[in-house]
Amino acid sequence: MRRKLTAGLGVAASLVLAASLVPSAAMATPAHAAAGRPWMDRSESPQQRAQQLVAQMTLDEKISQMHTTGTAAGGIARLVPGIPRLGVPDFRITNGPAGVGTGSVPTQPNATALPAPVALAATFDTGLARQYGTVEGVETADVGHSLIEAPDVNIVRVPQSGRAFENYGEDPYLAGQLAAANVRGIQDQGVLAEVKHYAANDQETNRKTIDEQVDDRTLHEIHLPAFEAAVKQGDVAAVMCAYPSVNGDFMCENRYLLTDVLRDQWGFDGFIQSDAGATHTAVGSADAGMSLELADNGPYDDQLRQAVLDGQVSEARLDQLLVYRLATEIRFGLLDRAATTTPIDAAAGGAAARTISEQSTVLLKNAGNQLPLSAGDLHSIAVIGQYANTAYPGGGGSSHVNPLYTVSPVQGIRQRAGSAVTVTTADGSDTTQAAAQAAAADVAVVIVSDAEKEGSDRPNLSLTGNQDQLVSAVAAANPHTVVVVDSGAPVLMPWVEAVPAVVEAWYPGEEDGNALAAVLFGDVNPSGKLPVTFPRTEADLPAHTPQQYPGVNGTVAYSEGLRVGYRWFDAQNIAPLFPFGYGLSYTSFRYSHLKVTPVLGTHGSVTATVDVTNTGTRAGADVAQLYLTDPAAAGEPPLQLKGFQKVQLAPGQTRHLSFTLDQRAFSIWNSAAQDWTTVDGRYTVSVGDSSSNLPLRAPVIATRTAGVRYLAVTGPQVVAPGGTATVTTTFTNTGDYPASQVRLALRAPAGWTVRPEGPVSLPVVGPRSSKGTAWRVTAPAGAAPGTVALSASATYHGVDGDATATGAASLTVPSPSLAAAFDNVGVTDDTATDAGNIDGTGSSLSAQALAAAGVTPGATIEHGGVSFTWPAAAPGQPDNVVAGGQVISASGTGDTLGFLLAATYGPATGTGRVSYADGSTQSFTLSAPDWYSATSTGNDVAVTMPYRNKGGNVQQTHVVNVYYAGVPLQPGKAVTGVALPDVSDTASSGSPAMHIFAMTIG
Structure with a gap:
């Protein structure tokens, strides 16, 4: 269903339902469906329709649908030309994730420049994430496109990353909840969302060649959950595979991550698209499951057709890859309606951009109640810095949006302060002149910024040019100095002790000046929280060795493991400059009466309730944050975010909040089982307003847990023709309940013989124990060189009832000679x-x-x-x-x-x-x-x-x-x-x- 964004009377944008643009399955079948186009019959399922459509395509038509083509502003056109004879329309893609980008047209359209995604993350507000998505979805449809490449949910492992501003911060739970809401907002408009860049696309340095070495547990607990949430909670239509290699395989050829995890573990039923030029081989990407290449004259253009003719890619596989995409398009009604263009509602988009920017602004320091400013008490304000007279709508690269309009900080402050207050300005290039101007004003506002862009990382976290010297000079000249930081990630602040007030405004979008003025003058109470930790020095960062970043000999070692962001600072007992989840307010809040379900049972959940009270004199919002500490045996970091709620309170008002933690919140990833399992022991629930301010704590005891059961298959890697190998199948029960009636089986290809050397029926495998059986596997005397697959299974009765565990291994028959x-x-x-x-x-x-x-x-x-x-x-x-x-x-x-x-x-x-x-x-x-x-x-x-x-x-x-x-x-x-x-x-x-x-x- 398409929702239209309309401007309200206030600063917030409101959403109203418009007439549905997605045809209902109950609508009458169009006449052309009866005239030889059965795939246009809306009474059929999207899968059936897609299969019927693909069956009518020639091989050349199929290949044409596997890659984009043409040129557009800034590079590759994101266009898949349609097939008129079959009624297939053009498929048009636009860049994201900060609004409508270049897309498939030669001239980039103007659109609402939303605050950077990292700013959205600072709101800790899933409602705003959905509104952000609504703007993206509405305007994608307005410019006649079908899909927007958004959201970008890579974890900010390296704050120097040139695309950190596009992400949702360093915490996988926060990123996942915002991603799911953003996806729903986009897709409610009848267009497709595409979560990116899957996976571990955490630096721009050598991004197309770097091999990210990440252990499986770290992948599943840190770098994959946000993608999983986009799939399972957001039902995202598409996933973009990234440039780097992960554990030796380029992502767009990484069968484990694209098929085993994305499709088999998570149940993803959409389609996979490459990043621009990220495809290396047609055969490898087709085997891994990639449906669409973002490139003109790439492997899916110049190699794929021949690979099909040569039998390296079966035509059935090609058809399946096409069905994934076309069924998704049909599900969203894209085959049943013509794309149209509509003028973008600038007022509505701008109102949403302003609200999100206001809610994302983080008050980092406010000594002596320097803020909020009072126009009635001021005569003059000096606004100083490179971006004083120019709005900073966003970072550079493919996420760049051509804004419909912009409001600079000087414009916003001047309008809000009124004609009685003189607002002067300087770009700060002359430090002496800027200090003199600041000294002559009642208040000095210094706006500093970093410069992040796709394609390269920042060399360090320091502000560029003379900006640190500028802040120091202005602060020395005027004791009433406010520093506003426009950055996409943490920056170093060597001057922080010398200034009374510091505000993090991120990349604030087109409404930059209005949003900033609203916060500085107290029209809006600052309620943003840091989604990334600000370190005191770069040496304090988790990835602080060359092996960890930027890598050595083409490889990056994710040796920090689970200790990313605040998890690292907590584990190493390093005090950051500003911690994750931190943000001050013009009012104050008290947390009280934490109550938690004391025991976590099998397949149970835990409820935590807490009261939050506004103890100040101003209305305002705060973000209640819930963290969990696992038993030491779990091997987890000291604290992990598991819940958050933003709550608006009047002075003196109390709200009673409730959090529900499911079994997953208490689980760790078991790589051997490829599943989640809960460790017995004492957990601690902590609640407060940042990762370092958690005044309330309560225990939860996990006494008996179901765990997981899995089957491992081990043996030699090589067996000669006519030779015999011993292969062992081992059934492991990680839970606190026995598994009974276990029956093991091992299967090999035809012509091979498999004989057990021990019992295949096991009456019981006790809690937290393993039992196995050895098998003699004999190759045929004439076995051809190559690799053969062995498959194993174990049926059993457990706490969940009857179930089956499976395992697999391979044996290689060697060539007799080179x-x-x-x-x-x-x-x-x-x-x-x-x-x-x-x-x-x-x-x-x-x-x-x-x-x-x-x-x-x-x-x-x-x-x-x-x-x-x-x-x-x-x-x-x-x-x-x-x-x-x-x-x-x-x-x-x-x-x-x-x-x-x-x-x-x-x-x-x-x-x-x-x-x-x-x-x-x-x-x-x-x-x-x-x-x-x-x-x-x-x-x-x-x-x-x-x-x-x-x-x-x-x-x-x-x-x-x-x-x-x-x-x-x-x-x-x-x-x-x-x-x-x-x-x-x-x-x-x-x-x-x-x-x-x-x-x-x-």
């Missing part, structure tokens, strides 16, 4: 070059050039102290392995495992594994320089050729190389196998691929 695994043609005769394809574009080594260098099929090459046999393959036949995790049988004892290899499209690096006869393994890192690089220091060149072959019997004069790499082996141990690094053959998309020609032990 030559048996050859899958690429790297060498061709100069007169027949078309078979070559070492780089994905038809290039190859020249057999003649190799021969001139003394290398012929089957030749012996001595290098690095080891002896290699060059592939005996004739030119034009497979002669190398593209390293993709293959396991190769090997035998021998020596000091070195040697390789002859080369990479294409840049250097390639990956991790392999050596297996020894005693059952031990050894990991190793293997690197290959680019074959096309000229000989250079540091590259151990084994063979150099003066030219290479290209398709059509063309020789290109350029030095190409084969390199040597050696891996030290453990002394005296016999090698039985080598698992090659998994460096996919992605050369055709411009990503490195590793080619191995020979391997030996010497």
Whole structure:
């Protein structure tokens, strides 16, 4: 249902229902549905309609629907052209998350510039989050678009991040509740919301290449809950996969996070879209579940069609990816109505922007009741700073909104102060002049700012330029100095002790000046709370080593684990400058009468009630915050936010608030079970108005918990043809109640045999215990090299009734030799070059050039102290392995495992594994320089050729190389196998691929 935003008589915008623009399923089927378009029949489900529609598309039409195209203001056009013959309209996407952005049109439209999302987070108000979404949704529809890329819910792990202003702060619970409300506000308007950037997109430095190493528990407890809330509570239509790798897999190819977690664990039924240019391979992204690529001429354009024709992506998989998106569009009525454009209601959007900005403003310091100002007591005000005469609507990058109008701080203050008060202004570039102007005024308001933008991080948390010196000079000149900070994240404040009042206004949007004046003069009582911790120094931050940020050798270690933001400061007992949840008021509040359900039972919940009283003389709002402390055995940080409520109170008024904490609030993530479980023990509920001011506490005892039951499958990674491996299935019960009637099963592919070596029926598995069974798994004598899947199950009776746990593992049948695994043609005769394809574009080594260098099929090459046999393959036949995790049988004892290899499209690096006869393994890192690089220091060149072959019997004069790499082996141990690094053959998309020609032990 589309809601129209209208301006009210006051500063707040009100929402009124308008006529529904989303056709009802009960409406009559249009005539064209009966005329050969059954997918237009609204009595069918969105899934059925989408399936019928996709079934009528040609392959080229399907490919056209898998990626955006064209150009727009600032870069890639967010347009998927329609298919007129099938009645499929254009699908148009606009940037977010601070309002309508560039979208799919050449000229960016003007729209309401809302305060930055971090400002919305500072309101701690889900009602305002929904109103924020309503503005976004209404105006997205007004400019004729179908989807807005919002909200952005990445955790502010690194406050230097250039996009911290787009996020909802450092706490996953706060971000999740605001995200769900924002999504509902957007989607109530009949347009799609898209939560981003999934997942761990926490820095701009090297964002397209960085590998975020995050343990599974930290992912689920810190970096994923806000996305989960958007899915489960907000029913978000779309999810954007991000640029970075997470644990070695690029996010848009990360099957674990896109399929196992997003779809299987959370039940997401919308579609997945890439960030702009974040797709690396068509096959990898299709396998992971990505439905739409945000790019023109990317892998879903130039690779996907051929991948379908080659059978690398089945057409059934392609159809399913299309159905995900089209069913979502149909659910929102986008197939049943034509997009139209409508003039944006500037007054209504501006009123909402002003309310949100007012409610987000945080009063950080107010010594001597410097604020609020009284116009009747003032004669002059000096407003100083770069943004005194210019509104600061938002940060830079794709979230930029062209505002319909702006109100600068000077405009807002001058209008509110009235004609009897002289308001002077200076940009602060001349510190001496600014100090003199401040000295001549009754009050000085200094506006300072940081500069955040997509694409780069701030070098540090200090204010840029002369701003710190400016504040100090003005404060020395005028004891009545108010500092207003327009920032998207924490900044350092070396001058904080010298000024009586400090206000954090964030990036306040187009109504900047009016909102600021309302707070400074007390028309609005400040009630914003910090959604991020402000540190005293950068050394106090959780990510304070190069390994943690910005990363070393392309990898970032999330070694702070669960201790992000205030969790870190509490755990390390570090006093911040201003804590999470903090914010002063022009009035005062008292918290009293906390009552909490004393015992948490199985599948139970806890109710906490508290009274909040306004003990001051002004009306105002405060945010009641509830935190939970877990038992020490849980291994959690000292405090975690689990509830918040914003309450408006008149002087002397008391409100009775109630919080409900479900079982999830008392649960930690169990990575082995891939589920949530509760730890027995004493929990503490604390309530107050910030993470550091919690005057009320009460215990909750979790005496017996259900826990989770899971099945683990372990065994060797390799089994030879005809060989036998021992695989163990272990059933674990983490709860306080027994699991009975447990029956285990293990299944392997046809032709394999599976025999248990122990009991498969277990009468009982007691509380917090495990039992298992070993199985003998035998491979067929003729088993082909490759990986096979084993699946296990355990049926049981537990406290919840009958249930099933599942597990899985894989066994790899090795290739008998490296030559048996050859899958690429790297060498061709100069007169027949078309078979070559070492780089994905038809290039190859020249057999003649190799021969001139003394290398012929089957030749012996001595290098690095080891002896290699060059592939005996004739030119034009497979002669190398593209390293993709293959396991190769090997035998021998020596000091070195040697390789002859080369990479294409840049250097390639990956991790392999050596297996020894005693059952031990050894990991190793293997690197290959680019074959096309000229000989250079540091590259151990084994063979150099003066030219290479290209398709059509063309020789290109350029030095190409084969390199040597050696891996030290453990002394005296016999090698039985080598698992090659998994460096996919992605050369055709411009990503490195590793080619191995020979391997030996010497």
